[in-house]
Amino acid sequence: MSSVNGAVPTTIIVAGLALAGYALLMTALNRRMSVILLGALGVLEILLLVEVGIIVAKLAGGTHPASLATLIGYLIAMPLVPVAAGFWGLLERTRWGPAVIAVAGLVAAVLMVRLHQIWPIIHV
């Protein structure tokens, strides 16, 4: 069970870092926002929503961490990260659009590590 639960955060970390790497490469190559970047951002969004679902299911199961308020804040913020980055990045017509997407990828990875710190039963 824990291997299944740990698979999603681990996938998010790998996907987030891969997205950040690819997006930064696009910035370095002076490319603008692309359909590929938006698609990857969409995949990240779906993964984050799945993780939110897993955590909500655990909360519904009756257990919760010491800092429940912080966890709820994370649950709200997590799915907003790719959406906000997508909108903000699309407004930009230079290489700095992909750079914004890179931030979203890094943030998604960091959020998974922080989630594990807030509630250790969330395996990374």
Added chain:
Amino acid sequence: MSDPATSPEPAARADSTRTGPGRLLVAVYGLFALSASARAGVQIATKFGHAPVAYVLSAFAAVVYILATVTLAVGSPVARRIAIVSCSVELAGVLAVGTWSLADPATFPDATVWSGYGSGYGFVPLVLPVFGLLWLRRWTRRARASTG
């Protein structure tokens, strides 16, 4: 004192402190504004007595980040001036609180964004105001050049 209506800049009209590299800066500032406010809010609401100094400084940092995010995103001459002040206060804050947290750890049983020069946040809080000020300096020079 450049009035955008009377002294049109040769660059595209969309060009502002929020475009180009500024797009990235505003994104990162927005991220820190959000996370610092949320964190300070939770800390002050749930356990203020535990580390009052740290939590008040967290809240102060949050206000500075919000101010920097908004003013960089607006980008008018007045906003740029406020942004310069915000970034300067932020740099001074991260250096002062960073030193203070290392010299007197007892005052900081819980971390702030600026503890240990922002080490808990990958030192981004230390680097961010430097990039912010460099970016704003470019705009101050450009404004000066356009007014002659």
